[in-house]
Amino acid sequence: MLQLNCKETERSAKAFVRYPGGKRRLLVFLRRCLPAVEDIDGKYIEPFVGSGAVFFYLRPKRAVLSDINPELIDLYRAIRYAPRQVWAVYKEFGNTKTDYYLVRDKYTPKALVEKAARTLYLNRTCFKGMWRHNREGRFNVGYGGQQRRWVINQEDLVYYSSALRGVELECADFQLLIDRAQEGDFIFADPPYRPGCRECLHSHYVWHQFKYHDYQRLAECLQSAKSRGVRWLMTISSHEDIICLLKGNYALRIPRGTGKMPGILTADSGEVIVSSYLIEGSARL
Ligand SMILES: C[S@@+](CC[C@H](N)C(=O)[O-])C[C@H]1O[C@@H](n2cnc3c(N)ncnc32)[C@H](O)[C@@H]1O
Structure with missing residues (x-):
């Protein structure tokens, strides 16, 4: 199993983007289900x-x-190629609620670095890190405060940039990658x-x-990838309508991750891991 030093653990616990439903709090649980990086012969692919x-x-x-x-x-893309430039723009945005709405509604940058700095600023200062857009595609989440803005710094962005070096980045529907x-x-x-669950109802990051x-579609293309010798693991709502699409694979219930620190686990999350390979404690679907 991969060992991380303290600084790296801290950084992987932070991430540069806030994401409701992000998996970092479940890493303590998830990591025992993932293959060691040196056991991945081909590419690591993350379509969501x-x-x-x-x-x-x-x-x-x-x-x-x-x-x-x-x-x-x-x-x-911008963090990968110009982390310091993104930081330079990011740190100049104002610190008030009025500044937030100005950046959200009036600032329309064209260059990649400025667009990225705006996205990062909105993500780190909006309400609960939600991603929600109106029908015209404009980000429309309300103000959340500055508390999480300075949790990241320039060195963090440089670190994430180095982690992204050589990585292929795409904006695409999942099927393209999995196929x-x-x-x-x-x-x-x-x-x-699944629609109807809390994230979809509140359009948190949809x-x-x-x-x-x-x-x-997802189940079909994952099943087909498996028949080509691709291994996969997914985290998904434990609703039976979804689980029954994944017959022949392995399921393991995951506890909810709560609290400030990654890996503090509480009761059932309503989520399961489904994998194409056997994981200790999992059951065949
Ligand atoms: C549960 S979040 C992923 C969270 C991530 N694992 C993390 O740790 O932060 C789901 C992601 O799927 C993306 N998404 C939604 N529909 C998609 C589609 N058809 N193809 C690819 N990505 C999609 C959303 O934009 C969102 O970023």
């Missing part, structure tokens, strides 16, 4: 990357990260919860509503 908690924990050398949210992927996966690749998939049909 969000804050990339699992990627930044594993730090695989050959990886493809993707998400359907273009603002998020632009942020990753391309080849023997020896490993996929970690963390799709949005860029496009993820519908039952999307779960069917």
